[in-house]
Amino acid sequence: MKRKQTIPGTTLFDADQARKGYALNKMCFSFNSAENRAEFLRDEEAYCRKFGLNEAQREAIRSRNVLALLAAGGNIYYLAKFAGIFGLDVQDIGAQQTGMTKEAFKAKLVAAGDRGGTHG
Amino acid sequence: MAEIVGAVTTSHVPAIGRAIARNLQNDPYWKPFFDGYPPVREWLRKIRPDVAVVVYNDHGLNFFLDKMPTFAVGAAPQYANADEGWGIPTLPPFPGDEDLSWHLVESLIEAEFDIVTCQEMLVDHAFTIPMALLWPGDHAADPWPVRAVPVCVNTVLFPLPSAARCHRLGQAIGRAIASWDSDARVLLLGTGGLSHQLDGTRAGFINREFDCLFMEKLVTEPEWVTRYSIPELVELTGTQGVELLNWLVARAALPGTVRKVHSNYHIPISNTAAAVMALEAVS
Numbered sequence: 001m002k003r004k005q006t007i008p009g010t011t012l013f014d015a016d017q018a019r020k021g022y023a024l025n026k027m028c029f030s031f032n033s034a035e036n037r038a039e040f041l042r043d044e045e046a047y048c049r050k051f052g053l054n055e056a057q058r059e060a061i062r063s064r065n066v067l068a069l070l071a072a073g074g075n076i077y078y079l080a081k082f083a084g085i086f087g088l089d090v091q092d093i094g095a096q097q098t099g100m101t102k103e104a105f106k107a108k109l110v111a112a113g114d115r116g117g118t119h120g
Numbered sequence: 121m122a123e124i125v126g127a128v129t130t131s132h133v134p135a136i137g138r139a140i141a142r143n144l145q146n147d148p149y150w151k152p153f154f155d156g157y158p159p160v161r162e163w164l165r166k167i168r169p170d171v172a173v174v175v176y177n178d179h180g181l182n183f184f185l186d187k188m189p190t191f192a193v194g195a196a197p198q199y200a201n202a203d204e205g206w207g208i209p210t211l212p213p214f215p216g217d218e219d220l221s222w223h224l225v226e227s228l229i230e231a232e233f234d235i236v237t238c239q240e241m242l243v244d245h246a247f248t249i250p251m252a253l254l255w256p257g258d259h260a261a262d263p264w265p266v267r268a269v270p271v272c273v274n275t276v277l278f279p280l281p282s283a284a285r286c287h288r289l290g291q292a293i294g295r296a297i298a299s300w301d302s303d304a305r306v307l308l309l310g311t312g313g314l315s316h317q318l319d320g321t322r323a324g325f326i327n328r329e330f331d332c333l334f335m336e337k338l339v340t341e342p343e344w345v346t347r348y349s350i351p352e353l354v355e356l357t358g359t360q361g362v363e364l365l366n367w368l369v370a371r372a373a374l375p376g377t378v379r380k381v382h383s384n385y386h387i388p389i390s391n392t393a394a395a396v397m398a399l400e401a402v403s
Contacts, residue, residue, distance in 0.1 A: 083206070
């Protein structure tokens with residue numbers, strides 16, 4: 001097997017992740033539909049069972065833990081649809097993954113813009 | 121024969137759609153971003169494109185992991201937007217250009233790009249937001265002023281196509297448009313980026329230095345970025361910064377030399393270094 005290149009704090013969504021996360025991602029993809037989002041909210045456990053999530057995936061869904069969802073094979077584009085059910089945006093997700101408050105996370109992004117000159 | 125008039129490359133962050141819906145263009149957070157677009161629109165009024173070939177990546181609206189094409193071309197009479205799950209308002213359908221679609225499909229396969237052809241295709245925010253930025257207004261009342269052909273690049277499931285492959289795809293698209301028997305004026309639109317990362321403990325990663333160099337090189341030497349592998353580009357620009365591949369395809373389609381009409385670069389919009397650039401084909 002080819003040695004994987006590692007990038008700190010980063011998981012490439014590759015074959016290993018895609019194989020591990022298919023059921024979880026398929027469930028999250030279904031949340032494009034308002035009807036499916038409502039069905040999930042009515043009975044989360046039943047909805048997870050319907051898509052055949054494994055225990056690690058179910059626990060990550062229960063705890064709304066983004067890093068655990070990624071570790072269980074989730075892809076961020078589909079997970080964003082799961083987060084959307086609770087009105088969470090990508091900055092809420094970023095804050096949770098980096099252990100910061102949303103305000104601190106947003107301030108970090110603004111600070112990235114304050115460094116160096118402008119391009120125009 | 122059809123004429124390629126230029127290319128616009130722009131970020132496609134979903135929050136922009138929400139800001140447009142709420143008329144936040146002059147809000148202090150948003151103004152430095154939206155101020156990048158009026159000069160581009162003014163130029164578009166001058167060059168009058170009839171059709172836009174929109175190079176973008178789908179985020180799980182039209183394509184799922186059950187069938188994930190590396191490159192897909194739309195060949196539909198129109199393209200609808202739909203609910204993506206997190207509530208930005210959907211936009212009215214976009215008229216297609218089936219003649220150009222099928223000409224692209226035939227030319228690209230002839231050129232050994234075995235693209236997937238889609239006679240039905242939903243388009244997500246990566247397609248709709250750039251269109252709304254370039255042609256604002258109520259398009260339920262007032263139809264979109266250009267026809268569109270979507271070209272979707274996989275930036276979701278690794279392995280992604282290499283930058284070199286995307287550069288060659290852009291060149292092939294350029295040659296295909298130039299050989300299209302039509303008097304249409306064609307704009308390339310490349311969407312996404314620039315540096316940003318949504319997932320992992322490196323979420324919030326932004327790389328101004330690389331972005332600025334990439335924008336500079338894209339004007340004069342687009343093949344410059346092909347020296348980097350996909351993992352290297354992820355390391356330099358973030359897991360979603362790799363959407364710069366769409367910019368590369370659009371730029372590589374321009375024949376001959378180009379002139380930079382305008383560019384703007386602003387950090388941050390949401391988690392993203394947001395940028396726009398307009399390039400005119402001068403020869």
